Amino acid sequence: MFSRDRWQEIFDTIKKNKLRTFLSGFTVTLGILIFTVLFGMGNGLKNAFMEFFMDDATNTFFIFPGRTTEPYRGFKQGRRIQFRNDDVEDIKKDFAYFLDYISPNIQRRGMVKYQGESNTYSVGGVGPSYRLNEKTIMMKGRYLNQHDIDNRTKVAVIGRLVERDLFGKDANAIGEYIVFNNVAYKVVGVFQDDGGDNEERVLYVPYTTLQLVEKNNDEISRIVLGYDTSIGHAGAMAFERSLTEYLKDKHNIAPEDRSGIFIRNLADIVQQNMMFANVIQMVVLLVGIGTLIAGVIGISNIMVFVVKERTKELGVRKALGATPWSVIGLVLQESVFITAIAGYIGLVIGILILRSMGDSLEDYFIVNPSVGVGTLVGATVILIFFGALAGYIPARRAARIKPIVALRDE
Known part of the structure; x- marks a missing residue:
């Protein structure tokens, strides 16, 4: 050799x-x-x-209300299902073993103004734990807290690009007021998100505040929850089935009706x-x-x-x-x-x-x-x-x- x-x-x-x-x-x-x-x-x-x-948490369920396709318990088909605050509280109480976090979510989109600047953004009415789902990184100030939810405070957490669009490249938006749907919100935090530009052109406000200014209702668009990862994939699938049956029973939806409730299991999709x-x-x-x-x-x-x-x-x-x-x-x-x-x-x-x-x-x-x-x-x-x-x-x-x-x- x-x-x-x-x-x-x-x-x-x-x-x-x-x-x-x-x-x-x-x-x-x-x-x-x-x-x-x-x-x-x-x-x-x-x-x-x-x-x-992987930009967002993967141990996540997105629960959407739908429209029934079958009559059940005296209710006609074609009935629109509406989630409310008590749905979140009931899930917290009855599925506490599985839960890591849970948050209501109200989806809106509209014109947001600051002095002479304005632009159209997605606005989410959420709870404090929604940050765990989005893996939000705070750059300035703070995120929403339970005090904001309980007292329906008019505060907002805005994305990095929202701050740049409305306030300028080097400006500081903390403490300033922005207007959405003719309601002024005080900016208490600025966040960034690894998901890209679209994720940073979003505003979050307390969901209870959004409900207050929208005729003081308790309606929510969807429920976002994270389950305890220790239950594993099989446990997550069993949790999804149990949760689906529970919500169908509560909202009088036929067990075989697949359109009344939708659950998007992110872990299974991943x-x-x-x-x-x-x-x-x-x-x-x-x-x-x-x-x-x-x-x-x-x-x-x-x-x-x-x-x-x-x-x-x-x-x-x-x-x-x-x-x-x-x-x-x-x-x-x-x-x-x-x-x-x-x-x-x-x-x-x-x-x-x-x-x-x-x-x-x-x-x-x-x-x-x-x-x-x-x-x-x-x-x-x-x-x-x-x-x-x-x-x-x-x-x-x-x-x-x-x-x-x-x-x-x-």
Whole structure:
């Protein structure tokens, strides 16, 4: 392995057969290059799913009222279901074991004004625990608290881009008053959100305040709750079924009516989509491995030709006393050397291509395509192993040839 004469001989052989060496290395380089790029893009797809779903808490149910499609308990079909504050309190009381947090949510959209500036934003009437769902990061001031809910205070927490739009780039909105639906709200906090610009062009006010200014009702648009993650995925699915049955019974909805209540289980959606992403990555991985194997087969075929071309030379070596293992070692070392160098070149080119992509493929749901060090090391080891195998098979066959037969080869 460390024989200087052998390495000198290998380099002399490579110089004399440049085209053959190039073709041998090219098939391997192309195989590992395609494998690296495809695997990296598969990781980019998973990153896109993670970025899209992990911005908000995943142990979350979004519960929406619907419209019944069947008559039940004397109520006609087509009845619109309306959630109220007591629904939240009842869930708190009857499902306390499962709950991590729960918040009413009232969805509104309208013109928000500050002095001479105005723009249209989403306004959410929420409770303090809604922050846990959105993973809101406070930049200035504070978030809504229970005092705001109990006293129906006219305060607002605004997104970073809302502050920039209405107050200017370097202004401080804390303590200022904004107007929504002819009601003035004092800004008590400014937040940022990793979910992007749309998540930062939102305002939150106490849901009880919004109910007060809207004819003093107790109606809510939806309920957002987080369950205790210790119950696991199976427990979350059982909780979803129990909660659905409970709300249907409370609101007189037929058990088989699937339109009266909707529950969006984010954890289940995330799991399904991540399984889909994993399947796609496995398909991409199989394609990449297939390409890698094709490259190894290519170098194997070329090594067969090399051994055949050098049959007389190998016969002379054996006639002069070379052992079969020395013949095998020579061919094997040349095959491993070419495979390792070509594979390394393919890896480097593949990594450079992935880095040059960056986030340019976000529109195609591929974010930060990359390959981990462990994967690269594993691919290199596998590549060298198969390169050795590709050289060993023809070398072993050559080592078995009798010297007299090899010397007669034309």
